[in-house]
Amino acid sequence: MIVGVIGSGAIGPDLAYGFLSAIGRQPGSKVYLVDIKQEALDAGVARIMGYAKKGVSRGKLSPKVAAAIEAALTPTLELKDLADCDYVLEAASEDLKVKQAILKNLEEVVRPDCLVGFATSGLPRKQIASSAKHPERCFVNHPFFPAWRSLPIEVVLSGDEALGARRMDTLRTRGKVPLITADVECFAADDIFCNYISEAARIVEEGLATPAQVDRIVNDAVGGGGPFNVMDATKGNLLTVKCQKLMQGAETGTAWFAPPPILETKGDAAWHDRKNPGDPSHDEKLKQTVLDRILPVLIGRTYFVVENDICDAMELDWMTRMALGFRKGMLEVAEEMGAEKVKAMCASFASKHEGFPVPKRITEGNLVSYRRYVSVEREGDVGIVRVWRPEVKNALSAATIAEIDGAFDELLADDAVKGIVFTSYDGALAGADINELAALPSPEECRAICMTTHPVMRKIEKAGKPVVAAVNGPVLGGGAEFSMACHARVVGKQAMVGQPEVNLGIIPGYGGTQRLPRLIGLERANQVLRGAQPFSAADACAWGWAHGEPVDDVMTSAKQLIADHLAGKTKLAPVNPEPMDLSAGLGAVNIGHRSLTIDGILRDVILKGLASDLDAGLAIEAEGFGRCKATVDMDIGMKNFMQNGPRVPAMFMHE
Numbered sequence: 001m002i003v004g005v006i007g008s009g010a011i012g013p014d015l016a017y018g019f020l021s022a023i024g025r026q027p028g029s030k031v032y033l034v035d036i037k038q039e040a041l042d043a044g045v046a047r048i049m050g051y052a053k054k055g056v057s058r059g060k061l062s063p064k065v066a067a068a069i070e071a072a073l074t075p076t077l078e079l080k081d082l083a084d085c086d087y088v089l090e091a092a093s094e095d096l097k098v099k100q101a102i103l104k105n106l107e108e109v110v111r112p113d114c115l116v117g118f119a120t121s122g123l124p125r126k127q128i129a130s131s132a133k134h135p136e137r138c139f140v141n142h143p144f145f146p147a148w149r150s151l152p153i154e155v156v157l158s159g160d161e162a163l164g165a166r167r168m169d170t171l172r173t174r175g176k177v178p179l180i181t182a183d184v185e186c187f188a189a190d191d192i193f194c195n196y197i198s199e200a201a202r203i204v205e206e207g208l209a210t211p212a213q214v215d216r217i218v219n220d221a222v223g224g225g226g227p228f229n230v231m232d233a234t235k236g237n238l239l240t241v242k243c244q245k246l247m248q249g250a251e252t253g254t255a256w257f258a259p260p261p262i263l264e265t266k267g268d269a270a271w272h273d274r275k276n277p278g279d280p281s282h283d284e285k286l287k288q289t290v291l292d293r294i295l296p297v298l299i300g301r302t303y304f305v306v307e308n309d310i311c312d313a314m315e316l317d318w319m320t321r322m323a324l325g326f327r328k329g330m331l332e333v334a335e336e337m338g339a340e341k342v343k344a345m346c347a348s349f350a351s352k353h354e355g356f357p358v359p360k361r362i363t364e365g366n367l368v369s370y371r372r373y374v375s376v377e378r379e380g381d382v383g384i385v386r387v388w389r390p391e392v393k394n395a396l397s398a399a400t401i402a403e404i405d406g407a408f409d410e411l412l413a414d415d416a417v418k419g420i421v422f423t424s425y426d427g428a429l430a431g432a433d434i435n436e437l438a439a440l441p442s443p444e445e446c447r448a449i450c451m452t453t454h455p456v457m458r459k460i461e462k463a464g465k466p467v468v469a470a471v472n473g474p475v476l477g478g479g480a481e482f483s484m485a486c487h488a489r490v491v492g493k494q495a496m497v498g499q500p501e502v503n504l505g506i507i508p509g510y511g512g513t514q515r516l517p518r519l520i521g522l523e524r525a526n527q528v529l530r531g532a533q534p535f536s537a538a539d540a541c542a543w544g545w546a547h548g549e550p551v552d553d554v555m556t557s558a559k560q561l562i563a564d565h566l567a568g569k570t571k572l573a574p575v576n577p578e579p580m581d582l583s584a585g586l587g588a589v590n591i592g593h594r595s596l597t598i599d600g601i602l603r604d605v606i607l608k609g610l611a612s613d614l615d616a617g618l619a620i621e622a623e624g625f626g627r628c629k630a631t632v633d634m635d636i637g638m639k640n641f642m643q644n645g646p647r648v649p650a651m652f653m654h655e
Helices: 012-023 038-057 063-072 079-084 096-107 161-173 189-205 211-222 227-234 237-249 261-266 284-307 313-322 330-337 339-352 398-412 434-439 443-461 478-484 512-520 522-531 537-543 554-566 596-610 614-629 632-644
Strands: 002-006 030-034 073-076 087-090 115-119 138-143 152-156 177-180 374-379 382-387 419-424 467-471 474-476 488-491 496-498
Touching (some): 002 079, 012 030, 012 038, 038 063, 038 073, 063 073, 079 096, 087 096, 096 115, 161 177, 177 313, 189 211, 189 237, 189 313, 211 227, 211 284, 227 237, 237 261, 284 313, 284 339, 313 330, 330 339, 374 398, 382 554, 398 443, 419 478, 419 554, 443 614, 467 478, 474 478, 478 512, 488 554, 496 537, 512 596, 596 614, 596 632
Parallel strands (some): 087 115, 115 138, 152 177, 419 467, 467 488, 474 496
Antiparallel strands (some): 138 152, 374 382
């Protein structure tokens, strides 16, 4: 892929580094960084190489990768050098006329099939592309700070389905999570964020509280670091002013959206003096005064976005956590407050601040009902259950599993749905949420979490409709176990499957000890389970874990497999629940550094469980998982994983 980034100022180098990190090692890939000033270009290159150098020093990048990044970067002062680009991203200015002028010149240079993106915090796509020769290839995206590392990115599509799919794939190639928003002023996140910043600035402007006090009060309440800390980090005061003016001039704008003068007065100057930080201490009265101003704005604007279909509710709630840094999504905050309290709070704020719009859903006490971690979709007669926790490789927390359960209930009860695909945001399915497992206080609680999850998986297994897992990337632990509860599995070429639980001082607890041997045979399963040996997509297919061959498009293949089953061309079925023949016994496995104590529990569970039917085997597995909690090695394994990650072996005591 050949990419061009126009603008080497505030955000361009970060965006270029994001592309370099994602595609720099691919043969023939190149990233152009363009600016009209040599000094800006030099500064941008220095910043990019500084990121790479820091990555090497921290062990995040190898010297070889850093060298590939440097080799793929081509700084230039000439727009004509972008002639061979597949994608060009403009990040030079927030001025509409400047963007339109760049687009006009760019269209004289690039190929007709080159996609063109515009990085902006608030300018609608329809304005930027109004005079474009090929508006269908023009897209808007809004990245978040820090642009090279932050996962979410808002996208306004052009309406061309094929080009939109290419655009989304380009962003996913960068490791981003693209979120589609409507083509309105400031899109979704900046509507919420800029109004929140502006209200905080008004509080300071009115002399009610200092920046230090506001930051402490807000951060204690909802997280995010506080509005003024964020402004100092991003130098975003003047950009906020531009966004406020855009929203004020929009069809839904009122005088309330006018930016407070203090933002322009402050300019790029910092709110906090790091050498003489202000006193953040405050009393309960001031705390309530500040929150009575901040929370209605955050929740009111969040509900405006949802009510006007600017962004999907689940994605918006995730974005307010991941992009804006709040501990909980704003829809979740509103849900916890309750409809009556939210209504009263917003009504009170509106009565004191003329022009503040209170969304209809709030005035009617009709809070949004949404899933936080799982989406349910329908494509023709196929239902799709998609785990959506991209920041943790779609790890299966208890709340996520409960939503999976509800999603299957919904689709199984829908007569129009003939088959179900179980998948995730990107095909990856990490294991259970390790923080939750580590916090379980007793063997009884460990056993209970297994016994709570097993019925969900048995429901999938016993479903009267074909269920196919569509997975790619890492499919580990609980993610692999949920996949094995489906009637078939389709794997992408990047899939890697494994049961690495013994590395953490535990055994599988969601059926891995019982379903894996029934799928791939006892001998192979023995190596995988006890030696924590992952296997490739090719092996998954060859061994019977997955259907057919590894594919490029797991969703299309999964839906086709369901269609073939419904047409009688193939037969999909869950694992055989009958006891297995164990006459060969368990062969020797080199367990390496892993716990002898945990291995003993695992061997016992495998042999006793597989000698029984599946339901009895699952109960034996749950009891074995509980036994792990009584060992020293589970504590060691869990702490090691949380402190050092999966690549550092735990120093087990075998106790």
